[in-house]
Amino acid sequence: MISSSTSKPALLIVGHGSTVNADSSTPTYDHAWTLRKSNHFSEVHECFWKEEPNFHQCLGQIEAETIYIVPNFISSGYFTEQVIPRELELEGPITERNDQTFYYCEPVGLHESMTEVLLHRAQEVVASSGKTVRDPQNTCLFIFGHGTNLNENSTKIIEHQVERIRSRNLYGECQFAYMEEPPLVKDWKTLTHKPEVVAVPFFIADGLHSFIDIPVLLGLTEEGQPLQTKNPHHIEGRDLWYANAIGTEPLIADLILAQIKKFNETHRIS
Amino acid sequence: MKPTAFLNDWLLRTPPPWKIGQILIQPGFTLCHQGDQNSSETLRPIPLEKITDLIKTTANGNFRPLRSSPDLPSGWILTPLSLEELLLALRLFYPSAIAHWSAWSQQTLRITPYQETAERQTGMYHCTRLLTSEQRTALTQSVCAQECMKKRLWEPADPFTSSPQEIPLLCAEPCNYFIPKAREVVKSMIPPKKTMGGC
Numbered sequence: 001m002i003s004s005s006t007s008k009p010a011l012l013i014v015g016h017g018s019t020v021n022a023d024s025s026t027p028t029y030d031h032a033w034t035l036r037k038s039n040h041f042s043e044v045h046e047c048f049w050k051e052e053p054n055f056h057q058c059l060g061q062i063e064a065e066t067i068y069i070v071p072n073f074i075s076s077g078y079f080t081e082q083v084i085p086r087e088l089e090l091e092g093p094i095t096e097r098n099d100q101t102f103y104y105c106e107p108v109g110l111h112e113s114m115t116e117v118l119l120h121r122a123q124e125v126v127a128s129s130g131k132t133v134r135d136p137q138n139t140c141l142f143i144f145g146h147g148t149n150l151n152e153n154s155t156k157i158i159e160h161q162v163e164r165i166r167s168r169n170l171y172g173e174c175q176f177a178y179m180e181e182p183p184l185v186k187d188w189k190t191l192t193h194k195p196e197v198v199a200v201p202f203f204i205a206d207g208l209h210s211f212i213d214i215p216v217l218l219g220l221t222e223e224g225q226p227l228q229t230k231n232p233h234h235i236e237g238r239d240l241w242y243a244n245a246i247g248t249e250p251l252i253a254d255l256i257l258a259q260i261k262k263f264n265e266t267h268r269i270s
Numbered sequence: 271m272k273p274t275a276f277l278n279d280w281l282l283r284t285p286p287p288w289k290i291g292q293i294l295i296q297p298g299f300t301l302c303h304q305g306d307q308n309s310s311e312t313l314r315p316i317p318l319e320k321i322t323d324l325i326k327t328t329a330n331g332n333f334r335p336l337r338s339s340p341d342l343p344s345g346w347i348l349t350p351l352s353l354e355e356l357l358l359a360l361r362l363f364y365p366s367a368i369a370h371w372s373a374w375s376q377q378t379l380r381i382t383p384y385q386e387t388a389e390r391q392t393g394m395y396h397c398t399r400l401l402t403s404e405q406r407t408a409l410t411q412s413v414c415a416q417e418c419m420k421k422r423l424w425e426p427a428d429p430f431t432s433s434p435q436e437i438p439l440l441c442a443e444p445c446n447y448f449i450p451k452a453r454e455v456v457k458s459m460i461p462p463k464k465t466m467g468g469c
Contacts, residue, residue, distance in 0.1 A: 020333065022327055025326075052366070060366065063272045
């Protein structure tokens with residue numbers, strides 16, 4: 001089941017984790033298991049900012065000579081540009097140290113194939129409800145993000161994905177909305193007038209934001225109350241499908257491989 | 271010597287059963303909770319993939335942010351495991367433990383003092399460099415000593431001697447559970463409305 005080959009590279013998936021939420025690290029662990037079974041790597045490791053093993057302590061566990069490091073983050077920013085390189089002592093995209101070579105790839109959320117992952121999740125949340133959208137051209141697909149002045153990259157990447165989805169004309173509308181900056185998630189009923197709405201939260205894990213905050217903003221539940229109703233939610237004559245966080249989608253494991261392939265092409269690594 | 275070779279060498283020359291944290295390792299390899307060593311027939315066999323669920327919560331369902339907290343649920347058994355699977359399982363139960371122990375035994379483990387870890391912090395944790403040595407000692411007593419099974423190698427270090435059949439859990443650096451606690455202490459010392467050091 002687990003390859004012991006030392007000639008294959010190792011993979012290190014870098015996640016955020018949490019000191020209060022058990023679900024935060026789940027997607028990173030899940031993608032690591034998927035990729036262990038893929039047999040592409042001699043070792044697959046995970047490390048976390050808020051859980052163990054932490055970034056600074058994890059590298060001593062890795063025995064392979066070549067190590068691909070892929071941040072399981074939805075965008076670039078403070079963590080991918082400052083914290084991870086600092087804690088892993090990386091000197092750039094390629095770092096050579098003590099007979100090991102570290103290849104630092106871009107975060108999963110930046111890969112162009114994220115568009116397919118978003119569309120798959122939108123399709124899947126509807127299919128798993130046992131219903132279908134009556135008319136895709138009369139349906140709005142929302143991509144929800146946090147929105148913050150601290151990191152504009154996270155909104156840029158969402159807006160970029162929305163543009164790509166719009167260009168395919170699969171849905172009558174595709175829009176972005178944020179928790180903390182306009183256009184606001186809480187205004188979804190006026191942002192679109194389509195009778196059917198599918199919403200995918202652009203978060204790496206099902207944490208406080210996607211599980212509790214956004215359902216409250218959507219009017220699916222009240223503050224402090226767990227989400228009780230199932231998809232599709234019937235609100236003022238409209239149907240709303242609300243998906244799990246995009247980072248929980250199993251296809252993200254493919255994006256990790258895709259980021260490695262892209263790194264190899266960019267840096268001409270065979 | 272790398273962690274896999276070091277573990278294999280130690281297993282060959284050390285009589286079983288072996289221990290690490292709250293886990294018992296028996297030849298084969300079989301892993302179970304030390305509290306379950308006399309009830310192996312009633313234990314629930316689990317696949318390796320289930321470890322990641324097991325390590326996250328206590329028997330009462332509370333989150334375990336520290337993998338080395340002394341509240342690992344019991345009632346499960348992992349068997350049979352190859353050496354590579356054993357290493358993976360131990361890495362998931364006790365991250366970095368084998369690598370740290372291997373490096374410590376070979377006198378190559380890098381021990382990072384609190385101040386060095388604190389100086390590295392940016393953003394909201396920048397202020398953790400203001401923690402005094404007295405506050406740090408008090409915090410290790412209220413956090414590390416109460417919530418974690420690791421032996422602290424950074425100051426104030428724990429008294430520690432290794433036991434022949436036990437793999438020690440070593441703490442080579444203040445962890446990211448400790449640093450936010452340090453921030454809370456520093457923040458509590460700063461007068462309201464005054465910002466200092468990124469807190």
